[in-house]
Amino acid sequence: MPSILICGGGTAGWMTAIYLQHFFNREKPLIKISLLESATVPPVGVGEATVHSIRHFLQTLGLNEKEFMRASDATFKLGIRFDGWKKPDKQGRLHSYWHPFDIQNASTADMDISSAWLKHKTILATDYAHSVSISPHLAKLHKAPKLNNSADYEAPIPYAYHFDAGKLAEYLKTVACQRGVEHIQADIQKVNIKDGIICSVLSTQGEFTADMFFDCTGFASLLSNQISAENNWHSYQDVLPCNRAVVSQTQYQKGEVPYNFTRAIAMKHGWRWKIGLQNRIGNGYVYADKHITAQQAEDEFRSALGLDEMHPVRHLKMKIGRKRQFWQGNCVSVGLSSGFIEPLESTGIYLIEAAVRLWCEHANFDWSNPVLKKRYNQLFAAIYDDLKDFIVLHYALTDRDDSAFWRDAQNVLIRCPELSEKLSLWQHKVPQSSDFWDVGSQLFNEINYRFVLYGMGYFPNTKALFSVVKKEQQSLQLLQSLLQFCEQKSQQHPQQIQWF
Ligand SMILES: Cc1cc2nc3c(=O)[nH]c(=O)nc-3n(C[C@H](O)[C@H](O)[C@H](O)COP(=O)(O)OP(=O)(O)OC[C@H]3O[C@@H](n4cnc5c(N)ncnc54)[C@H](O)[C@@H]3O)c2cc1C
Known part of the structure; x- marks a missing residue:
């Protein structure tokens, strides 16, 4: 029987193990799948917010939604709210915008709800996301995306989760082992390689061979870096300078309810996340060490959260970029060993x-x-590069000039020619699906770009919107009725997660 050895048991290791087990062995055992993880090296221990595709992943694996949410202290996520990514307005109000998951069904057929909004934006009282999306309204009402009778992984609008990544990995480990994945606890000591092919992994529990290896050992990249570390790294540091994080967990205050959206709050030299799980809040300040020291970041972070000196915080280094070859010889890098944005x-x-x-x-x-192999490597590199461009967009449109970090961000487009070209295009037309025919990642498309562009105040010249807006009343009404439906039928978020 052919064999696969997955090295590393963080989120990447166990997601890989359970998926491969399902893919190859769900009807009858075809491939021996084993996972080797260290008992002494902990996983990175962060990674609490997801995107909506995770639902399909978990559903494909036949996992029960309530069971997985209960096991990982999960809450629902309707999208991300970005606060302070531009200067406050003339009245001193904080700049804030939403990137929800809604797919704007109301814009299908020959209606384009985003063009309708652009045409009327000066007379509309609400910003783009609040005009075309249901999620920010549900978030304000503390509503969950699912209705009382929604089936597993289903709801009228797309949603994702916040969860405790460590607990998720533990849950996946339990299920994967029940389904037949072999679990080995050992520390890797050496990787034996001949002609670019891994022959075996030497560990504290002996030597392990396999036909195929998955490197899920995190930033250490213990297997793939042995095959070739030199010339196999494509850095994004020049356009995404944030390479450090300081993180901490806090408790809910009395009366505070778990958030059903992620918060991305701009800071002086980066930004911080605030993510509500069922039992606690995850926080982290992502910053660039070229602008501040770890101590300065920690002080700013503590002050923003009101943490005293005794409250524990953790410092992390992040290597921002991607491998050039993710699949080399008989080894594939997955998770942080493949790269990180x-x-x-x-x-x-x-x-x-x-x-x-x-x-x-x-x-x-x-x-x-x-x-x-060649095709896989090309496609995966394109997925990475497109996601990188989308992240850069969030910074590139800022007008903040209160620190060197934000002033640098205003000039980042010089080093991002593809994104720069798209922005030129979107001065003259609305972002549409044809603008994304040549991109690698299917995750973020014109719908997502519109939320960030319009949220950051970057609009096409609306004089060009001659006749495109058809049935706009109808599309806005459709949205209103969906909103009313969700408002009436969905439960309060805190109650719904208490089911678990
Ligand atoms: C600051 C920060 C915030 C993040 N936030 C998010 C987020 O909100 N959403 C999101 O989707 N992602 C997020 N991520 C990314 C996310 O954390 C990772 O993608 C995910 O946790 C996968 O990590 P991993 O399994 O690749 O690595 P790790 O969790 O580091 O796991 C590595 C594994 O390798 C094992 N190992 C290491 N050395 C050895 C050895 N010598 N022998 C045997 N085993 C060994 C370890 O025991 C461990 O099991 C974040 C990452 C960072 C750094």
Whole structure:
């Protein structure tokens, strides 16, 4: 029987293990799948916010939604609210905008709700997201996306989760082992390689061989870096300078309810997240060490959260960029060992899902074919690069000039030619699906770009909107009635997560 050895048991390791087990062995055992993890090296322990594709991933695996949410202290996520990413307005009000998951069904057929909004924006009282999306309204009312009778992973609008990544990995481990994945606890000591092919992994529990290896050892990248570390790294540091984080967990105050959206709050030299789980809040300040020291970041973070000196915080280093070759020889890098884009749009866990799905698509029949390897590497690099551009967009449109960090951000487009070209295009037309025919990632498209562009005040020249807006009344009415339906039928978020 062919064999696969997954090295590393963080979120990446266990997501890979359970997916491969499902893909190859769900009807009868075809492949021996084992996972080796260290008992002494802890997983990175962050990664609490997700994007909506995670629902399909978990659903494909046949996992019960309530069970997984209960096991990982999960809450629902309707989107992200960005606060302070531009200067306050003339009245001193904080700049704030939403990036929800809604797919704007009301804009299908020959109606374009975003153009309707652009045409009328000066007379409309609400910003773009509040005009075309239901999620910010539900968030304000503390409503969950699901209705009382919604089936697992279903709701009238797309949603994702916040969860405790460590507990999720534990849950996946339990299920994966029940389904037949072999679990080995050992520390990797050496990787034996011949002609770019891994022959075995030496560990504190002996030597392990396999036909295929998955490197899920996090930033350490213990397997793939042995094959080739040099010339296999494509850094994004020049356009995404945030390379450090300081993180801490806090408790809910009396009367405070878990948030059903992620908060991304701009700071002087970066931004911080605030993510509400069932039992606690996750916080982290992502910053660039080129502008401040770890101590300065910690002081700013503590002061923003009101933490005293005794409250524990943790400092993390982040390597921002991606591998050039993710699949080399008989080894595929998944998770942080493949690369990392700062967590502004919660894309880390998405990149794990995308990697294993894509690999299974390409490696169903043949694990050593160079044509398949080449294609996988090209596609995955394109997914990374497109996500990187989307993250850069959040910074590039700022008008903040209160620190060197934000002043630098205003000039980042010089180093992002593809994004810069798209922005030129969107001065003259609304972002539409054809603008994304050539991109690698299917995750963020014209719908997502509009939320960020319009949220940051970047609009096309509306004089060009001659006749495009058809049935606009109808589309806005459709949205209103969906909103009313959700408001009436969905439960309060705190009550709904108490089901678990
Ligand atoms: C600051 C920060 C915030 C983030 N926020 C988000 C977010 O909101 N949303 C999101 O989707 N993603 C986020 N991420 C990314 C997310 O945390 C990761 O994508 C995810 O946790 C996967 O990590 P991993 O499993 O690749 O690595 P790790 O969690 O580091 O796991 C590595 C594994 O390798 C094992 N290992 C290491 N050395 C050895 C050895 N010698 N022998 C044997 N085993 C070994 C360890 O025991 C561990 O099991 C964030 C990341 C950072 C750094």
